[in-house]
Amino acid sequence: MSERIGFITRVQSFSACHRLHSKSLSDEENKRIFGKCNNPNGHGHNYTVEVTVRGKIDRNTGMVMNLTDLKECIEEAIMKPLDHKNLDLDVPYFADVVSTTENLAVFIWESMVKLLPPDSLHEIKIYETDRNIVVYRGE
Numbered sequence: 001m002s003e004r005i006g007f008i009t010r011v012q013s014f015s016a017c018h019r020l021h022s023k024s025l026s027d028e029e030n031k032r033i034f035g036k037c038n039n040p041n042g043h044g045h046n047y048t049v050e051v052t053v054r055g056k057i058d059r060n061t062g063m064v065m066n067l068t069d070l071k072e073c074i075e076e077a078i079m080k081p082l083d084h085k086n087l088d089l090d091v092p093y094f095a096d097v098v099s100t101t102e103n104l105a106v107f108i109w110e111s112m113v114k115l116l117p118p119d120s121l122h123e124i125k126i127y128e129t130d131r132n133i134v135v136y137r138g139e
């Protein structure tokens, strides 16, 4: 029998605040483009992230990857740097990168990919709100 490929997902929520503001735009452009999200004192979100890993279902363990190991990687790559943080002030990556959910997904991808087996990370999906959802697959 050929090897079977599976996808496993772990869900993690965290809270953070941010302000959408680009240093490469004028104050007027920032206000026009980002609107209320450009509020100087920021605003908060309860983000939910889905981390999906792809791989062979091991014949002996029955697992693509042990979800307990994935949980530990998520703790390092997501919770420690991001939970209860001001993304723009506390996370050096966002000093010159606008803290949109797209860029947050890229940050999480780049942090997770360093901790996971090669070529195993499939997708980062972030729910900024129930209605604002971003997917990034490392392309």
Ligand SMILES: Nc1nc2c(c(=O)[nH]1)N=C([C@H](O)[C@H](O)COP(=O)(O)OP(=O)(O)OP(=O)(O)O)CN2
Residues within 6 Å of the ligand: 020, 037, 043, 099, 100, 101, 102, 128, 129, 131, 132
């Ligand atoms: N492409 C993107 N657009 C926006 C992002 C983003 O990350 N990527 N982020 C925001 C803001 O962070 C904002 O907090 C979201 O605002 P809004 O869509 O108005 O969400 P609300 O929950 O306040 O409004 P609902 O109408 O209840 O959805 C904006 N754009």
Ligand SMILES: [Zn+2]
Residues within 6 Å of the ligand: 018, 037, 043, 044, 045
């Ligand atoms: Zn926001």
